[in-house]
Amino acid sequence: MLIIKIIDKNTKREKIHKVESLPCTIGRSIKNTIIIEDDSISALHAVINTDSNGIYLKDIKSTNGISVNDVNIDQHYIHENTTCTFGVVDVDIIFDEEILEETRVIDIPEELFKRSSNDKKRNTIISMLVISLFIFINQYLSAPLRKEDIPEFVSELFTSYCILGGFSLLSAVISKVHSKKYKLMSFFETFSILIAVFYIYDLLDSYVSFYSNSRVFSSLLEFIFLTVVLCFSSFTILTIFFRSQHKKTIYFFIGTCYFGFIMFFYISTIFNEKDLKFKFISSFEYSPFSYKKSDYPFKTIKSKITKSFEELDEFRIKKNDQQAIELDEYQNANP
């Protein structure tokens, strides 16, 4: 009885749904009778129903609203063929008795099909291999590998994949995006990249910071690691909870500002230190324990210890003052 024509913004291609029974809901969520996958559409956007006056279209508190002839409406009785706009999507509602081929089509945006599924598979396999490689390197560096250690290695690999799978499954379940099968793969890909980053950091940090004397270098490493992980994971989290590109950008901006603020202080404390001995090459020297006496005399460590002494004395005096106040209070209470 009703035919609803959804016109794609970019391709101008039409998608046609036939409404066979009322009420009929329209929205982004999979629960609806007619699903429109677009960022401007709310999960439950509108409903078409009848009453004594006829068939009407009603807005169900949607974010971007419905407009008919450029006028925002709340409830609109449909007496003739109407063109209305849901968010930014143009929809034609037509009275027609013709039988259509398609009855119910899930509308998936073009952008999701930009990358072929082979691409995704390849990325996932590469990131899994990277993880295996780093686990192997970590194992090898901590102790010589023997045949007996192989089960340990395999179990670590297995555990990390399990954790990965679990995380991506959970994210896919929580996610508001509907095509779950598709999302599971892409979450798996994302998380495996994250774990690979973590392993790289772990490896670099434990070896480089042990050999190099430079606090700056290890802090810089830490900083880069934190930034990468934070950006990556925050964007992933945002993808889970927000479908709208617009909202995602806003939250990402707020998050970046917040972390950037913290990072600013973090970096400023590193660079405020006076002893900025940043010797990049010596950090990677193969034989690490061959420094010159003139570069690292007792004086340097003495000044550091003296600094600690001062810090502790300050702390002690502060604590003693506090205790003196407590004592006064106690004596006043128990004369």
Next chain:
Amino acid sequence: MKKFVYIILIFTFNNHVFGQSVDHPELYSQTKPYVFKVKTSQNANSSKASYGTGFVVDKDGLLITNYHVISTIIQDKFNRYKIFVVDKENSFEAKVIDFSVINDLALIKINRKFKDSMKLERELPKRGEKIFSIGLPKDLNMSIVEGTFNGELKRGLYERFLMSTPVNSGMSGGPSVDNNGNVIGINVSILRDSENISFSVPSEKALELLNYFHKNGAALKRKDYDRHIEKQLKNIEKSLLKSMKTNLSKSKVVGGFEIAAPSKDVKCWTANDKSRKNTFKFYKQSCRLKSSAFIQRRLYSGTYKLSYTALHNIKRNKLQFSSIIKSYLNSNSLKPNDHNLQTFREELTKYSCDEDIWVNDNNISFKVTYCLSTYLRYKNIYRLFFKAATINNKNKGLVVKLSADGFTKNGIFDFIKYHLNNIKSVN
């Protein structure tokens, strides 16, 4: 049980044969009027916070007991506790005159005159001579137990003598007397998980306290308690540092590294072994000073520990070998990057930690990490955890761990410098 009875019989029989000694009942009745229970509590009738034994050393009511018996008073911020000397019927409130944390002694005074007092004997008996310890074990009955004198132990300023007497907690502060009933020492401590190994402070130390009071005639003021402990801890440190350096000419080799020979004060253990997977060898020597100064419950100070672990590579490549050194360096709970480590103790501040590289006098490069904390009540007294590691090119590595407690700033520098500068690589 029967055997035990026989043994006792044999002992008493021996006593009668030689006929030199006083019988226990006589000795007991002779000393009884001068040995009392000492307790700390809020009121005379309230239950005790700590207790021990004390004995009269002066007719004017001066008693000697252990510092650790009355440490509750010394450390009490809020002035809540008092000392009571408990007789059968009465209890007398006591005042602290002087104390020594080095010798774990305290001199207290009550308002009561005595007819006589116990004599403090300056000279120690011969080794193997029979001695008796008197005290109140586990707050039961005043007891007298028999043992033998087994010689002196001197570690820095800490002086104790060893006796094989079954001393129990609560007998602390009680006198150890010889056959004639003269006091030769004051029961201080026992060695846990051992059979009848107990320690006494020579009565000479108690005499020092007593003479000092007779000379000056003034009791310590409450506000001076902390400064008094501070001064004593500094004296301990001085003596430890001095005796640490006396062995400078001799040196010891631990797995290819020459180290400063540990002083006579410390007791050392060595362990040489291969790793479980047989990929490296280790030679470990750990030394510790077995004496320390009791400050308050679960807080001992004025002591240090040394540990050297030399590692020899067998099958590992360079990176793998350095990873094992790294794990040895980080094996304690104190890690160099925990800058805000809390001590979870009221008496100490948080730890302040840092790391650096230091090349010592013999051109050995060390990766150094340390953590420091200080006592809240005492100025310029610190606790140090110090770790250093090195790898030389010939597949040898060394991890040094030092810890010192109750040291001053200069003392800590001295301590670290002495131990690290004396490390040499030996071919």
